[in-house]
Amino acid sequence: MTEQQLDEMLTFHWKRVIRRTMAGDDAFLKGFVVSIARHAKRKTWWPSDKQARIMRDLVDDLLTNEPNPVLVEEEDAA
Numbered sequence: 001m002t003e004q005q006l007d008e009m010l011t012f013h014w015k016r017v018i019r020r021t022m023a024g025d026d027a028f029l030k031g032f033v034v035s036i037a038r039h040a041k042r043k044t045w046w047p048s049d050k051q052a053r054i055m056r057d058l059v060d061d062l063l064t065n066e067p068n069p070v071l072v073e074e075e076d077a078a
Contacts, residue, residue, distance in 0.1 A: 001047065001056070006046075006047065009056075010040050014040070016066075017059060018037060021058070033058070
């Protein structure tokens with residue numbers, strides 16, 4: 001995992017991963033996502049290989065199972 005990939009994952013996806021995980025029943029994943037969020041605040045923190053793999057899996061799962069957004073077009077005012 002590159003620094004850019006980690007930054008993108010934490011900036012754009014991790015909050016949604018946390019919300020989705022907290023709605024589930026898996027105690028391990030709940031602790032894991034909160035722990036990653038806490039540790040990621042430290043500038044010197046870097047995920048272990050196992051943490052990075054789990055993080056990628058969670059984000060990939062989020063992105064593949066999230067419904068596509070529906071765009072609403074404005075009607076022209078007449």
